Amino acid sequence: EIVLTQSPGILSLSPGERATLSCRASQSVSSSYLVWYQQKPGQAPRLLIYGASSRATGIPDRFSGSGSGTDFTLTISRLEPGDFAVYYCQHYGSSPLYSFGQGTKLEIK
Amino acid sequence: EVQLVESGGGLVKPGGSLRLSCAASGFTFSSYSMNWVRQAPGKGLEWVSSISSSSGYIYYADSVKGRFTISRDNAKNSLYLQMNSLRAEDTAVYYCARDSGGYNRFDYWGQGTLVTVSS
Helix, strand or coil: CCCEEEECCEEEECCCCCEEEEEEEEEEECHHHEEEEEECCCCCCEEEEECCCEECCCCCCCEEEEEEEEEEEEEECCCCHHHCCEEEEEEECCCCCEEECCCEEEEEC | CCEEEEECCEEECCCCCEEEEEEEECCCHHHCCEEEEEECCCCCEEEEEEECCCCCCEEECCCCCCCEEEEEECCCCEEEEEECCCCHHHCEEEEEEEECCCCCCEEEECCCEEEEECC
């Protein structure tokens, strides 16, 4: 079973700053199946990044993903007020079929 | 416009049953695999179950295997989750989510329906 561990649990930053969120897998995974979602309070998750580094439709280029093997990163280059949310990484594998990290809450400092 | 609308949530006693529905529109439902994902209050996301476009492949998380049954009716553009032997730990918002054409990522989500298991 692949376990995804996200860090930090909470990240406190100010608008305009750069955010770096980490997702570490318990064993090497295919970057093709590494995905990032954003979830705001009271809303459903929103697809941000797929294939570790490809932006989903309509996602601004302030959001970027990188990584391979066991270490993946979501970077938000210049934080805007609407970016403060919880971010989840996800992997498609075998057992379980899909696994999520526990989330990183990005909060306004 | 792609829309996924869940319904059927509510309050149920431990050991009880509930059937969730997800009505899909704005895309060719029969061409996409579909999924249920849940989120306990204040917690993270947990994948529950997946069903392929023609129902030929079905998968469950270990936590619900043997108790939940996923199904779909492509003629009605609808996805279902039959939940039996419900436990307090099944309390969550249940989302239906579309698989993006076989690429194993969830590109559209419904707004969710809350299931509360409590005596």
